[in-house]
Amino acid sequence: MRIGFIGLGNMGRHMARHLIHAGHLVTVHDTRPEAAAEHLALGARWADSPAVCAADAELLITMLPNPRVVEEVLLRGGAAEALPSGALWIDMSTSTPGAAERVAAEVLDRREVRRMDAPVSGMARGAEAGGLQIFVGGTVDDFRMSLPVLEAMGDPDRVLHVGPLGAGYTVKLMINLLWFSHLVATSEVLAMGVRSGVDLGVLRNALLASPAASNFLENDVMCVLTDGDYDDSFAMALACKDLGLAVDLGRDIGVSTELSALVEQIYRRAQAQYGDLAGEMSPVRLYESLAGREFRLPDPTVALDGAPLTV
Numbered sequence: 001m002r003i004g005f006i007g008l009g010n011m012g013r014h015m016a017r018h019l020i021h022a023g024h025l026v027t028v029h030d031t032r033p034e035a036a037a038e039h040l041a042l043g044a045r046w047a048d049s050p051a052v053c054a055a056d057a058e059l060l061i062t063m064l065p066n067p068r069v070v071e072e073v074l075l076r077g078g079a080a081e082a083l084p085s086g087a088l089w090i091d092m093s094t095s096t097p098g099a100a101e102r103v104a105a106e107v108l109d110r111r112e113v114r115r116m117d118a119p120v121s122g123m124a125r126g127a128e129a130g131g132l133q134i135f136v137g138g139t140v141d142d143f144r145m146s147l148p149v150l151e152a153m154g155d156p157d158r159v160l161h162v163g164p165l166g167a168g169y170t171v172k173l174m175i176n177l178l179w180f181s182h183l184v185a186t187s188e189v190l191a192m193g194v195r196s197g198v199d200l201g202v203l204r205n206a207l208l209a210s211p212a213a214s215n216f217l218e219n220d221v222m223c224v225l226t227d228g229d230y231d232d233s234f235a236m237a238l239a240c241k242d243l244g245l246a247v248d249l250g251r252d253i254g255v256s257t258e259l260s261a262l263v264e265q266i267y268r269r270a271q272a273q274y275g276d277l278a279g280e281m282s283p284v285r286l287y288e289s290l291a292g293r294e295f296r297l298p299d300p301t302v303a304l305d306g307a308p309l310t311v
Contacts, residue, residue, distance in 0.1 A: 004057035012063035014127035022152035029053035051078030067099035080107035097166030119172035137168030187287035230279030237276035
């Protein structure tokens with residue numbers, strides 16, 4: 001299949017590479033031409049503009065940082081106007097239904113170009129491994145037609161059709177929102193428990209044995225607790241962007257978002273303190289400051305006296 005791919009960032013560069021390996025004829029574009037070096041070496045074609053990238057595509061994939069850039073590429077960059085009639089645009093960015101609808105209203109609808117939203121979960125590690133989870137909004141026919149392409153980038157068991165146009169965007173925003181909320185709630189609980197004198201490991205084990213157990217507490221937070229890794233593969237600037245989009249969506253559809261807005265405020269405080277490029281789990285550091293210590297579990301390979309254990 002002739003595929004145009006726009007956006008070769010931390011996620012997109014891996015996704016485009018998997019499409020090339022799957023045998024598709026891939027044309028790539030990015031604001032940074034050097035980002036395409038590995039793809040060109042594998043046989044991809046370079047396009048000097050979004051319009052050129054879209055002009056010959058049966059399927060155009062965009063993997064861009066936010067709705068503003070999506071509209072910039074599709075409208076001002078000319079990609080929507082350049083797409084052949086009957087082509088399919090798949091936006092895999094974390095965006096909003098409104099941005100895609102504006103593109104459709106201005107260009108796509110009158111040109112008989114189809115569209116789907118298919119944002120992803122799994123971060124850069126999942127993209128590199130080809131194991132992304134993909135949430136697809138669009139018609140069943142378009143989903144089935146594009147499934148081999150999506151499965152080349154994602155885990156076939158986790159490429160999910162979640163509803164009509166816009167449903168993919170919404171599901172992805174809700175997943176991120178709930179994950180960020182888990183992080184803030186867990187950090188607050190750990191800070192209070194540790195500050196009260198409870199051992200961190202004992203507290204975590206007790207929580208995991210209770211109805212309050214969560215995947216975040218069992219798995220995701222472990223990179224902080226064992227390695228002090230706040231996951232800089234996904235930057236605070238992007239996390240705050242996603243939180244803002246989720247809160248905006250709630251406002252647009254008339255759902256009150258008091259808790260979500262508070263989580264966003266805490267994230268933005270961490271962004272201001274630790275920087276745009278700090279890892280997405282940096283809000284944990286705010287609560288470590290309140291607790292007066294870092295949240296770290298003992299190294300299981302070291303005895304209490306500091307001597308290494310023999311295995």
